[in-house]
Amino acid sequence: MLFLAICVLSLWLSWKFFILFNPKLYQYVNIELLYFQIKLNIGFILMFGILIYLCRKLRHSLTAQKIMPFICVGMFGITLCRDGYLIGVLSPATAIGAISVISVGLILFERKVIYTALIPSLIFLGSIVYLTLNGKIAYAPQFNTASSITFFPFTNQFWVFSMLFFMIPIVVSCFVLQEIMLSQWRHREQIFKTLSTIDPLTELFNRRSIYQQLEKIEQNLIFSTESYGIILLDLDFFKSINDCYGHLVGDKVLIQVAQTLRQNVRLHDIVGRYGGEEFIMIINDNNQMLTRHIAERCRHALSQLNLTTTDGQNILITASFGIAYLKSGTSVQQALHHADAAMYRAKSAGRNSIVLA
Structure with a gap:
């Protein structure tokens, strides 16, 4: 999950650097916020790297085994909520990314770990929607509200390609992870099935x-x-x-x-x-x-x-x-x-x- 978080943040960084090296795209984004987000993304990547190191260092500690999943999943949830708010909580990338990550999380972790991060995340995103609808905060502040991208996003190539750029790697990564885990489960199930039908000493049918x-x-x-x-x-x-x-x-x-x-x-x-x-x-x-x-x-x-x-x-x-x-x-x-x-x-x-x- 932490590696997936680093991959997501790296995608964000590559998207932002691509914009920085293409001044003609400045009209579509909030450039000041973009600079700040680059620094923040680098900080989050370093933080997740430290968490990976701590997970490996403390992998034999029972206390760490109980606490670290909550910390890691919680930090990943914060990252997704922040990014979802920046590009729009109702955008396709936010919706599909959230569904994909939650489905993988429910396979990797205990349900209480996922729900501990999921419930606050849903409350946060719901609050963002409410505040946006009531004009309290801007919707999708990463994009320039003065451009047509805010009002007619599906007709803007930059917005469409940005959504695809965010969605496809996450969906593919989650699909590959799920397929790997399901293959391991099928293999384990076959082993259990064999053990339940074979006498362990003689290797004949029991x-x-x-x-x-x-x-x-x-x-x-x-x-x-x-x-x-x-x-x-x-x-x-x-x-x-x-x-x-x-x-x-x-x-x-x-x-x-x-x-x-x-x-x-x-x-x-x-x-x-x-x-x-x-x-x-x-x-x-x-x-x-x-x-x-x-x-x-x-x-x-x-x-x-x-x-x-x-x-x-x-x-x-x-x-x-x-x-x-x-x-x-x-x-x-x-x-x-x-x-x-x-x-x-x-x-x-x-x-x-x-x-x-």
């Missing part, structure tokens, strides 16, 4: 995400003859691994199992961590043969894993698999219940095996 995908599949199957195989598997004696070697080793086992499962399914198949040492795979299988084949391939791959601890002890990994099918007329809960029951029958049958519901 249980919540699995349920959401199964519900979508269930809806699609209402008018379809397709079927999906659901494979539930539970690592055998995983509690013993945690008890004997510790949870860090247990986590490494889970990560290795997740990688192995991903390597033994197709790209469009769904693999997730169902909870604890349980995993789930969802296979698009119309002939109900592929699911059994993939389950067997995963079972064999897990049994061939060569995991060793830091002291050289081998860890044997096996899993019990249960298979059920989700198709039209079968609910997600029914399919999961059947797969879970089949998995426990595999455990009862001696583990390291596959049972079809």
Whole structure:
């Protein structure tokens, strides 16, 4: 916001210096006020530069973090009100500039910070309008009241180009700032969305995400003859691994199992961590043969894993698999219940095996 204020003031200075070097334009402006405003603008630029330095210097101070936004936004509001009064509070540049800056401010700062500066600014501008309408003060004193620019501004090229010169950079700057911030928000939203659907340890889909995908599949199957195989598997004696070697080793086992499962399914198949040492795979299988084949391939791959601890002890990994099918007329809960029951029958049958519901 402070950099934007310096940019706005720099634009004002360039406009005023342009007039100074073009004497034929003197007829349209209050030249004495112009000289004074140049000095004032330079002073404000230096002041905003000091504020930027203080913000960087005190960025770790909690007190400064609370106070500086009010000071910076307040000073920026004073600058805009002053400039708005000079060129006309009802001019297009004042209106569009105020709307653009307020919209960016509401994104950058807390609302109370913006409203603390906005309410006094609106009162000030409203008072200027009232005093102008009642002839107490001159309207747009930066321009020469003796010229036609005061009475017919839209027919005067100097006034029109001045308004465009003030408006376009502010609008473009605010648009770019908003686009940058919105892009960051979209990126952050995507990160949060990913974190809410992915298990952080194994980087597989988590249980919540699995349920959401199964519900979508269930809806699609209402008018379809397709079927999906659901494979539930539970690592055998995983509690013993945690008890004997510790949870860090247990986590490494889970990560290795997740990688192995991903390597033994197709790209469009769904693999997730169902909870604890349980995993789930969802296979698009119309002939109900592929699911059994993939389950067997995963079972064999897990049994061939060569995991060793830091002291050289081998860890044997096996899993019990249960298979059920989700198709039209079968609910997600029914399919999961059947797969879970089949998995426990595999455990009862001696583990390291596959049972079809």
